[in-house]
Amino acid sequence: MRATMELSTRYTPADIEKPLYEKWEASGCFQPPPPGEGRGKTFTVMIPPPNVTGVLHMGHALNGTIQDIVVRHRRKSGFDTLWVPGTDHAGIATQAVVEKKIYAEEKKTRDDLGRDEFLRRIWDWKEEHGNIILRQFRSLGCSCDWTRTKFTMDEDMSRAVRTAFVELWEKGLVYRGARLVNWDCVLQTAVSDDEIEYVQRKGKLWHLRYPVVGREDEFIEVATTRPETMLGDTGVAVHPDDERYRGLVGKTVRLPFVDREIPVVADDSVDPEYGSGAVKITPGHDPADYERGQRHELPIIDLLEKDGTLNANGGPFAGKSREVVRKELVAAMDEMGLLGAVDDIVHNVSTSDRSKSPIEPLVSEQWFVKMEPLAGPAIDALNKGYLKFRPERWGKVYLHWLENVQDWCISRQLWWGHRIPVWYDEDDVAVASADELEIGAPHPKTGKPIVRQDPDVLDTWASSWLFPLATLGWPDHDAPDLARFYPTQFLSTAQEIIYLWVARMVMAGYAFMPERDERDRNPFETCYIHATVLDGKGKRMSKSAGNGIDPLDMIEQYGADAVRFSLVLLTKEGQDVRLSPDRFEQGSRFCNKVWNAARFVMMNLAGERAQGDSDRFEDRWILSRLARTTREVSAALDEYRFNDAATTLYRFVWNDFCDWYVELSKHRLTGDDESSAQHARATLARVLGDTLGLLHPFTPYLTESLWEALHDTLGETPEAMCAIAPWPTTDGLDVDESAEGEMDAVQDLVGCVRRIRALTMVAERKPLRVIANVPKDHVRGVLERHAGAARSLAFLESLELATEAERPPSSAVAVAGGIETFVALGEDVDFAKLKDVLAGRAEKIAKALVGAEKKLENQGFLAKAGEDVVQAERERVVELRLEKELLERNVAGF
């Protein structure tokens, strides 16, 4: 009882969360049992490592909740459960953050500091400010094994990255070459196709005239959105069938400013309808032109420095930025009479995901991974069913990308990241090595001294794609953890990284685990794509839009459990969710309801358990409901239907347990029948205990604290914390159809009385004398047996059951479930409302009856519908007829 006294009438999450988390963590219960001590069945989840610079947003909170529900459920279900946490070094993002900070504080650039010093500063920053987000995952209650927290720049990860690179190199899947790449002029690095987005912007379409060589005063007009690139033009293309330009194909035109003669060529890719029908070709700075240039063997002219200013090829504009050149060049063309129309257009501008600056395509030396050979097995993994997406439709998205995959540009001109493990001797002979090679050491192939390492670093995803492998010990193929925990079972992540991360992890699994059979190379069985969190208006939540709801604010206000439960209750599998702060009320109220229900139970427990099974119908009923709930919640969690599980629990706790069972238990607990009271106490304790277990994955703090209090009240020492106590089973429970049917009858009768009270304004607890006509014998029998329950719930002075009793004078009536309930009231009661309600119901029932009768007259229905359906319809007609008869009789009676 001591613990119970301490429970306040309100659930105050702030007081309990932190100490409980510390207790869990200290107990080691988030770690899987040591090898040999567990049950052997493992369940592994890899967290999608958030950026080390990140802070928790609502998407993280939802994803963290989902993963923790899965992990806690499996842990309680007896799996050796491992959830590996970690953060991603996020090359570009982190370097940009620290660069900015250093410049703001010291007015120094990374070049001022030098590579080694700059990297040291990033590590310092990471130690001090990084990993905030992992603490935030803790406050959400996430039960990761923090002893295994991994950072993608940790030494073992680095070794894995180098090893993977070397393996690909040896298979001939890595190559270096000059290609047109997406250049970010602000961050001054190449980025991959997957890191650019197309932003719709207003722009202009400039028409430029190039004089035709050898024909005075004749021009060919081209249209472009990027006039400054004309300095790099090496041709003009027109459609071969375009009459206007037929005579010009094969001629040359003279490019102003740089005075270059370039050919006019015919190319099918030109749309004669668009612009002027003639296209300038700039192979060095446009992907489509690059291809056109290749087809017509046109030279490539590189115009840009790495910062976006023009180089010497820019002629008079050399040294100026692309923006300035655009203005000046257009003005100069105009002056020369070479500027045609200038149209306003809206077009898509390719933009860097990271810096938000326009991408400048340019030709540069980069490292690439050949993707096609890697994609094949990843495609098979899905098609053969080793990998499943939830919702399934994302599988199509995954396949579409893999089937059209482009080679992956993996080099970045950054400092923060995994240095490309390639070294060169003085003749520039390259060698890739998983072990660090020292400058001056002999080159493994040529024996000459090594003079330098490749200066570039690898794309961040080149480490995260190894996360499931490297965190478990790869490249040591004999690592015990790899054997025990790989492949993993569940991955939950956001849709936008299906390409960037998910698909690549599958590729990595197949590429780097050759010793496993096909199924076990696949890194995770189920890839769950969670909902996108939108704001109240349906817009995507984002920092830049400023419409985000900070999950930490919500946790502070409502508690982690309320945030978790609300999110799950609102989020149907894979369906986007609109969120506003008040939506967290529902979870909060539910937690409070559970808290108070538990208080009630504990206030009435005396520390003993009842002997033998109860024959009370309400006990059998609630245990039957508990059995159904346990089954449904378990099945739903097995299948990752979180919303179904949460909804089932919500209804069971509130509508069955609190509204009916707890109310029914009150008169027993205070009555003189000690055996009945004991059974009530035992049932309350059983239901509460199991409910806490079922709820634990959703609301871990609440349930853990109540679990402790409940056992304390019972005078027991729990065999385990709720976090690891066995998942509730239906042992000793069964669905009891007859008890459920009996409860239906009681609820119908009680409902009738309550409706009468409400409509006639009779106080809820004023004792009433009730006569009920119950034509159905079995229902009357039920009510006879459970008159006590009905009387206590409906606050009746007396209950008389009959088959043909007349409505007493001045009495109100209500009808439900074939029960006609008369309540004797005084003369001064207003019956008008009651009559309206009766008439309304009668009308509704009559309508339903007509429909049902028509159905049964329909030969098609009788012939083609299933026999059980027809039978059910017949029974329904009987019910409706009775109900209608009772209702109409009473409407007429007023």
Add this chain to the structure above:
RNA sequence: GGGCCAAUAACUCAGUUGGUAGAGUGCCAUGUUCACAGCGUGGAAGUCGCUGGUUCGAGCCCAGCUUGGCCCACCA
């Protein structure tokens, strides 16, 4: 241009193989010694986006359309 998702009560959303349209919030009425006013009880509220089709029967299946959102591709 290709693909995906959504449209159900005032709002946010459920609706499992086709067979009686539901929940939470809000609203109206009412009730606080007896777990919880963060609560109880009762009530009102829906042309299931539109048009066809399949079927004995469609919120659900099929076709087309409208509106909103997302992804891929990227015409200078």
